[in-house]
Amino acid sequence: MCSVIFYRRQNLHLRWILLQPQLFRNIRFYFTKKLGEIKPIGFISSLFCHKRGTPRQPTICPHARGVLTLDRLIVNNPQYTLEGLEEFSHIWLIFVFHKNEKEFVRSKVSPPRLHGRKVGLYSTRSPHRPNPIGLSLAKLDYVEDSSLYLSGIDLLDGTPILDIKPYIPEYDTPQSLPDSSETEQVESRQSWSNSSSFHENACENEGDLNLENRRNRMLHRESCIENCLCEESENYSAKYVRVPAWIVQPSTPKLNVMFTHRATRQLNMFSKNAKDPNFLLKFLRSPAETLKTITSILSEDPRPIHIRNREEEEFYYFTVDNLHVTCWFYDGVAEVVRILPVSRGRHLK
Structure with a gap:
């Protein structure tokens, strides 16, 4: 009898294994059909x-x-x-x-901060993903x-x-609980508080004349315990959220950004109220704000790794708002040498 039951269980398990590919195909087909109904809002x-x-x-x-x-x-x-x-x-x-033009996905990629070293795709925010x-x-x-x-x-x-x-x-924001050792410490503090309270209540029953002093001491102890617990709870998130060192401490510092005199003059030609539409700012509000935006972009070194590793120095072009920016990089510095309207830029078209 036991052998028959065992055989039936094994047979059902085998049938389940054989049916899994078809089951997964059906599930995949269902979700593919549902995803086909997803439209941008x-x-x-x-x-x-x-x-x-x-x-x-x-x-x-x-x-x-x-x-x-x-x-x-x-x-x-x-x-x-x-x-x-x-x-x-x-x-x-x-x-x-929507600008992802690659037809295949790599299992490992090289984030810019790792300077060529590869990690798994899902440990990065690479845009080149299966979905x-x-x-x-x-x-x-x-x-x-x-x-x-x-x-x-x-x-x-x-x-x-x-x-x-x-x-x-x-x-x-992640909220983490303390580990077992810290929980024991908290519980021991609370039990110490309870024991102290019990001891002082006993003293009160014996007619101690320093009742008010003891109460003040107890309030002070309890407030100390509460403050300790609050400080620990505030530190739980910072202590238990974990990220790789290359995220927190990148191997290269931020770049210093400089503008040539000509680039600065060209930048000041752009404004929110410019009469010439070629110099009209669409999203940024002033030349000063535009300068800060370009500085924020370049300080993080937007170049991909294969361009950074080139031995020969060459100009780097990018656009922001209605501006076409030309710059180059050297010795930890990004220097902006020219700023033109996007309509007059000859690159990135």
């Missing part, structure tokens, strides 16, 4: 029109602005979907890497009708947005 209008010079992470350029306008074909009256969102300071944007989906944190400046005005973005102009979610520090 809107598209970003951004000051970054080319991949070159676009920040690799959000919040690097606080003045990098953009506008997300919701598509009225996806939801009727999209302005109603944004009610209450203005109460949040930041939002998560789930988007598609080209990204997550970006942006500051929400204000909401107007069905449009969201954002800053601190790292998205290209025309990026399709799949979803919006409010940033909530209470939920989006």
